[in-house]
Amino acid sequence: MKKMMTYLLVSVFAIIAIVLIIGLFLPKERTFTKTAVLNSDVSKVFNLVTDFKNQTTWRNDVKEIIVIDENTWTEVPKKGTAITFKVKQKVENEIFEIEIIEPNNFNGYWVGTFKQTKENQTAIEFKEVVIVSNPFFRTISYVFVDLDKTMDLYLQNLKQKLGE
Template sequence: MRWVSKKSTIGQAHRILFLLKFEEDFYEMKPREYMRYLLIGIGSLVGLGACILVIGFLLPIEVTASRTAELKASPAIVFQTVTDVEKQTSWRKDVKTVKAQPNRDSWTEETIDGVLIDFKVRRKEPPHRFEIEFVSNQGFSGSWVGIFTESPKGTIVQITETVKISNPIFRVISRAFNLTDKLVDAYLSQLKASVEN
C-alpha cells in the first residue's frame, strides 16, 4: 500500500482548485476584457519584434569566423579534398548536392535544408591557398579563405569565413547562435575526419 502525505494531498487539491478557478474566470470574462488581454499579447509580440529589428540594424552587416587546426595529412591531400567540390557530398554532412560548371571555377551547392549557394573561385594556389566567394538564395553572401601550411605532423589549416547578412533579423539569429563559428567548426571537423581516415 502506497502512503501519500497529507501535505502533498493538500498541495494537489490547491492546484486543482486554482485551475478550476482560472477556467471559470476565463469563461466568465467579458468580451471587452478578452479583447484587452488579446491586444496586450499582440502588442507585446509586436514590441519584441521591433526590438529584434532595431538590434539587427545596429549590428554590423559582416561577421567573421577564423579557425586553425592541425591535420594528419599532407598539404597536397588536404588541398585536393577541399578543392574537389564534386566529391564534397561524400564527407560533408550538411551538403546534399553539388553541381559544378564546365569551367570548374564555379559551382552550386544545395544544403540538406534546401538552401542554394553559388560559389566562385577567387584565388587558387595549390597546395597552399584557396579563396572563394559565395552568394546564397537566402540573402547572405561572403568569402572563404583556406591556407594550408606543412607541419611536422601534416598540415596546419587556417580557415577564415566572412559572411555578409543583409536581413537584420537573420543578423540577430546569426549572432545569438554563433552560426558562422559553428559552420566553420563543423567544416574543419568533417575535413579532419575525411583526410585522416
C-alpha cells in the same frame, strides 16, 4: 474579437520592431577562423578541400552539390539554406578563396590557407567572413546560424576523411 486581433497585430509589429532594432546594433560582419595541423601531405589536403564536386562523399552536413560551371557551385545542406559559391583565388597547395554569391540576403567569403610544415604534415587555416547588411536578417543570423559549429564540423569531417 476585434480587440484581440488588435493586440495580436500590435504584438507582431512590436516583435518585428525589436528584432530590427537589435539588428541595428549588431555588427554587419562576422568572422570565424579555425586552424589545425593535419597528418597529411599538403597536396592531398588541398585537393580534397578544393574538389567541391565530391564533397558530399565526406561531408555529412551537405545533401547535394549542384555544379554550375568549373568555378561555381551550389551547396545544398541537409539543414538550412542553399548557398552558391564562386572561386575567387586558387593557388595550388597554398590558398583557396571562394565568395558567397547567393542568397542575396547575405554575402561574404571563405579563405583556406595551406602550408606544408613537415613531410606528411600540413598546417591549415580556414577563415570565413559573413556580411549581413539587412538588420532584420542580421539578428536572425546571430540567433539561428552557428558558423563556429559549422566550421568545427567541417574540420571534423575533413580529419575523418583523411583518416585522423
